[in-house]
Amino acid sequence: VLQISESAKDYVKTARVHLVRELKNLSVIVQNLNQKGVLGEEEVSLIQTEKTDENKRRMILDSVIKKGEEACYELLKIIDMTRKRTLGRLPFLSEKTNETSRETKFDLHHWISCFSFKEEPQMDRNYLQGILGQKSGCHLFHFSLFSFFDLLETDKNILLVGKPGIGKTALTHEMLRLWAERESGELDYMFYFDMREKAHIMNVKNLEDLLFTVFSEPDEGKDAVLQDIKRHSDNVTIIFDGLTDISSSVVEKLLNKDLLPLAKIIITCRPDDEDEDFLSGDFHRVEVKGFSEQTIKTYLSATLGEDQKKVLSNLELITLCHVPMYALMVAACFSSKDAPQPCTITEIYINIVRFCLQINSKTKKKDLNSFISTKTEEILSLAEAAFLATQQKTVNLTNLTCKDICVLSFLKPLLIKEAVTETITTHAFLHYTVQEFFAALWLLKNPDKVRDVFQQCLTEEKKHMKHLIPFMCRLLNEKSPSLMKHLIPDKDLKNTSNWFFKELINTFLPHLHCAQQVYMCSTST
Numbered sequence: 168v169l170q171i172s173e174s175a176k177d178y179v180k181t182a183r184v185h186l187v188r189e190l191k192n193l194s195v196i197v198q199n200l201n202q203k204g205v206l207g208e209e210e211v212s213l214i215q216t217e218k219t220d221e222n223k224r225r226m227i228l229d230s231v232i233k234k235g236e237e238a239c240y241e242l243l244k245i246i247d248m249t250r251k252r253t254l255g256r257l258p259f260l261s262e263k264t265n266e267t268s269r270e271t272k273f274d275l276h277h278w279i280s281c282f283s284f285k286e287e288p289q290m291d292r293n294y295l296q297g298i299l300g301q302k303s304g305c306h307l308f309h310f311s312l313f314s315f316f317d318l319l320e321t322d323k324n325i326l327l328v329g330k331p332g333i334g335k336t337a338l339t340h341e342m343l344r345l346w347a348e349r350e351s352g353e354l355d356y357m358f359y360f361d362m363r364e365k366a367h368i369m370n371v372k373n374l375e376d377l378l379f380t381v382f383s384e385p386d387e388g389k390d391a392v393l394q395d396i397k398r399h400s401d402n403v404t405i406i407f408d409g410l411t412d413i414s415s416s417v418v419e420k421l422l423n424k425d426l427l428p429l430a431k432i433i434i435t436c437r438p439d440d441e442d443e444d445f446l447s448g449d450f451h452r453v454e455v456k457g458f459s460e461q462t463i464k465t466y467l468s469a470t471l472g473e474d475q476k477k478v479l480s481n482l483e484l485i486t487l488c489h490v491p492m493y494a495l496m497v498a499a500c501f502s503s504k505d506a507p508q509p510c511t512i513t514e515i516y517i518n519i520v521r522f523c524l525q526i527n528s529k530t531k532k533k534d535l536n537s538f539i540s541t542k543t544e545e546i547l548s549l550a551e552a553a554f555l556a557t558q559q560k561t562v563n564l565t566n567l568t569c570k571d572i573c574v575l576s577f578l579k580p581l582l583i584k585e586a587v588t589e590t591i592t593t594h595a596f597l598h599y600t601v602q603e604f605f606a607a608l609w610l611l612k613n614p615d616k617v618r619d620v621f622q623q624c625l626t627e628e629k630k631h632m633k634h635l636i637p638f639m640c641r642l643l644n645e646k647s648p649s650l651m652k653h654l655i656p657d658k659d660l661k662n663t664s665n666w667f668f669k670e671l672i673n674t675f676l677p678h679l680h681c682a683q684q685v686y687m688c689s690t691s692t
Contacts, residue, residue: 175240178282179232185273187224192252196227199245205231205238247279251401251431254279326446327435329455331600331634332492335435336361338455339406342433346404355402362409363562363595369414374426377417400427407434409599411560413445422448439631463488470498477501483510492598513641516604517650520577527573539653545571546654549578550609553596557606558623560631562595577601600634607638612655614663621674636671643667 179186190196197214200206206214210230217223231238246253254275329335339359346357358378360368371377375393379385385392396403405421413419420426422445434446441452458466463485467475478484478497487510488494496515500508509515521535530538539546548569555566569575578594596602610617617639623629624636642651643664651660 173283174236175243175282176232176236179228179239179242182273182275182278183228183232185275185278186228187221189255189275190224190227190253191255192249193220193223193227195249195252196242196245199249200227200231200242203241203245205234205241243279243282244284247282247284250276250279323451324432324449325434326441326450326452327433327455328438328441328452329435329457330490331437332490332598333455333457334491335455336408337491339408339433339435342406355404356396357404357406359406360408362407362411362414363599368418371415371417374417374421377415397427401429403427403430405430405432407432410434410436410446411440412443419445437631457489458491458494460485463494466494467498471501474501477508481510487512511641512600513604513638516601516638519601520650523576524573527576536653539650542571542574543654545569545574547609547612549574550605550612553602553605554609557602557632557635558629562599562602564594564596567594577605603634604638607635607642608651608654610635611639611642611651611660611663614659614667617663617667618670618674621670625674639667640671 193214197206197211201208201211206227214223214226214230217226231242327335327338343357343359360381362368368377368381371381374397375389378393378396379389405427407418410418413422417426421430422432432450434450436446440446464475464479467478467488471478478488478501484497488497493512493515496512500515500518509518521539524530524539524542525532525535528538549567552564552567552569556562556564563581564578575594578596581593581595582590596605610620620632620635624633643660
């Protein structure tokens with residue numbers, strides 16, 4: 168039974184004449200109605216045989232109204248979620264009045280906004296569970312792997328929040344793919360910016376530089392394209408993936424709607440960053456929850472077969488696998504058949520470091536430890552650059568002095584255009600958590616800095632430094648695979664370990680909330 172304050176059927180009937188005249192992209196509506204079971208395949212075929220869009224609209228509306236209350240409610244939900252595409256752009260104030268008759272024009276955007284949709288605590292059963300979830304007290308949409316399209320179709324600004332590796336970037340990439348592959352007669356624009364490469368963005372002077380220099384310049388008609396973007400900003404979607412601060416005045420103007428006021432902005436960030444002032448605007452918060460237990464079993468069954476039992480019997484590994492990126496790493500480790508298998512992310516990263524050094528140096532396994540010892544200076548140089556970048560909340564390693572090819576294999580180059588004929592190269596780790604791992608390694612080499620970092624974790628400006636602590640805890644564990652002893656003398660590590668954990672407890676126990684956050688990071692790291 169639909170528990171809503173007004174009849175969906177009556178609501179559709181009152182606007183039928185306007186919907187028959189103005190509904191757009193009928194294929195979107197028909198496809199969704201078919202997916203929801205409102206229209207059968209035969210009905211869809213009959214609608215498609217109609218020669219005019221007006222006749223198609225009449226057939227859709229009459230069929231849905233005839234089916235009753237629940238069918239009409241589904242139609243209203245579809246229109247609400249796809250309004251930008253099915254109702255067209257929002258009318259400007261001057262357009263709401265007919266110039267000849269001075270009669271007020273019926274505004275379908277306002278009409279759909281006034282309908283009282285019911286609260287829906289559970290996701291549609293046709294969707295996979297556990298991908299995105301709800302946090303109380305927040306504006307939130309429920310989506311699944313099969314409903315990324317809804318993220319594209321809603322005209323709301325969206326804040327995608329989730330832990331490192333949970334799948335925020337993968338989600339935005341899937342949205343890009345769906346946007347690129349969809350069938351649409353509309354001219355619209357989508358721009359994706361990886362904010363980890365913000366060195367490209369910091370120096371841009373205007374919107375044109377951001378869209379056509381940092382992103383991509385059209386082959387021809389650049390001025391006409393730019394004017395169309397400005398004139399029809401409701402047809403623009405901009406994704407800022409991994410936004411941690413305002414590094415550009417142009418980005419700030421976009422967030423404040425001083426530029427492209429009707430553009431949809433999608434931002435991904437960690438939970439630590441969502442309280443920043445620049446994210447205090449009108450965003451609908453979507454929390455990326457990662458894998459459910461059932462999804463973990465499905466994924467491991469597909470990747471490991473019978474060997475999945477080894478993972479499912481280990482609580483530490485199951486906890487790791489809730490994060491999709493870590494599930495991939497666990498599966499890769501267990502598919503190698505080597506024993507013993509790692510149980511924490513720190514152990515996995517140690518193995519990744521050792522493996523990359525072995526592959527890029529073409530060193531045999533038995534000689535690997537000796538090779539690591541010869542690369543101590545280069546590895547610690549990279550670790551220092553990682554620490555300095557983490558402190559500055561950036562992934563651009565501007566202070567990198569290491570030139571060793573083996574050590575640089577952990578990084579990806581970023582080419583930044585300085586002038587028409589000149590580019591400079593900076594570097595970044597493949598993922599922010601790898602940078603934090605190396606930063607933790609450098610701290611253990613420089614234990615006199617550890618207490619300062621503990622205190623920084625208690626400040627608003629440097630609270631992100633707490634992600635280094637779980638890595639340090641595990642790197643000090645004697646049971647971890649051998650890496651540290653080839654970089655730092657055993658005696659120095661023991662001296663650090665003797666006071667490290669006591670200092671950790673004394674620093675964070677009085678600040679219980681921060682201590683809980685550090686503990687939650689530690690359970691998986």
